[in-house]
Amino acid sequence: MTNDRPSGFANPWFQFVLNIIGVVVYELLLKAGAAASADPSKNWSWIGVNALASPLTWLAIAVIVVDLVIWLYILKYIPLSIAFPLSRTVDVLVPISCWLVLREIISPLRWCGIALVIVGLVIVAKPAAELEERL
Amino acid sequence: MTAVAIFFILLWLITFVTGQLLFKRAMDVSRTVGFRSRRTLSILSGGIVVMTISFCLNLGLLQRFDLSYLYPFQGSSIIIITLCAALILKERLTVRLMIGTLLITAGVVLVSMS
Numbered sequence: 030m031t032n033d034r035p036s037g038f039a040n041p042w043f044q045f046v047l048n049i050i051g052v053v054v055y056e057l058l059l060k061a062g063a064a065a066s067a068d069p070s071k072n073w074s075w076i077g078v079n080a081l082a083s084p085l086t087w088l089a090i091a092v093i094v095v096d097l098v099i100w101l102y103i104l105k106y107i108p109l110s111i112a113f114p115l116s117r118t119v120d121v122l123v124p125i126s127c128w129l130v131l132r133e134i135i136s137p138l139r140w141c142g143i144a145l146v147i148v149g150l151v152i153v154a155k156p157a158a159e160l161e162e163r164l
Numbered sequence: 165m166t167a168v169a170i171f172f173i174l175l176w177l178i179t180f181v182t183g184q185l186l187f188k189r190a191m192d193v194s195r196t197v198g199f200r201s202r203r204t205l206s207i208l209s210g211g212i213v214v215m216t217i218s219f220c221l222n223l224g225l226l227q228r229f230d231l232s233y234l235y236p237f238q239g240s241s242i243i244i245i246t247l248c249a250a251l252i253l254k255e256r257l258t259v260r261l262m263i264g265t266l267l268i269t270a271g272v273v274l275v276s277m278s
Contacts, residue, residue, distance in 0.1 A: 059222075059226060063227045080226070101190075101208075108256070109249040109255060110261060111261065114246060114264060114268050120272045120275060121275075138277065139274070139275050141274055142272070145270050146271030148271075149266070152264030153268065156258060156264075
């Protein structure tokens with residue numbers, strides 16, 4: 030690790046937040062695109078190419094490309110063993126957003142899962158904070 | 165779940181993990197020899213090819229299964245990537261990081277089950 034970490038907009042942790050937002054957006058777009066063009070009767074549909082018939086899939090691909098560039102930038106500064114577990118923040122953001130915005134009901138089991146992910150993220154965040162001190 | 169489904173889910177998992185490791189390796193190499201060096205670009209290209217295969221497999225799986233059904237498998241990639249980063253990329257793996265990673269994985273599986 031070197032101490033040439035950029036600041037401001039180029040700060041890898043700021044880019045990390047942008048990356049997570051991108052993941053939430055493209056996951057939803059991908060599912061919508063795949064569902065809109067699904068044809069499981071064809072054997073070759075296992076490789077997913079017929080999903081390309083949906084414009085939503087192409088929009089998702091555009092977001093993925095931007096997100097990939099951001100992710101590569103993040104990996105330049107943060108170890109994969111810290112960056113990847115932390116990137117799973119999306120797994121709590123999506124259901125919590127659904128609960129807050131869409132008023133969807135979250136079952137007690139799902140709340141337990143969300144709580145476990147949050148505790149895990151807090152524990153992983155400590156090595157990330159130590160890394161920040163060394164940067 | 166059929167044997168074909170298990171095969172494609174495992175193939176997706178392997179390509180996803182390999183792609184992430186290649187991306188990280190490319191970025192590590194870029195810090196020493198530069199981003200435009202042949203070595204960096206060849207590793208990065210390998211990562212992009214593997215990730216493209218993984219992406220297509222993911223689309224195929226999404227057409228057959230709910231996102232919530234596939235999430236436990238995505239969750240298991242967290243542990244596999246963390247372990248591979250320590251074993252292959254020689255990243256420092258602490259007990260704390262491992263416990264945190266296990267909790268995140270368990271949480272992801274619970275969220276998808278509910």
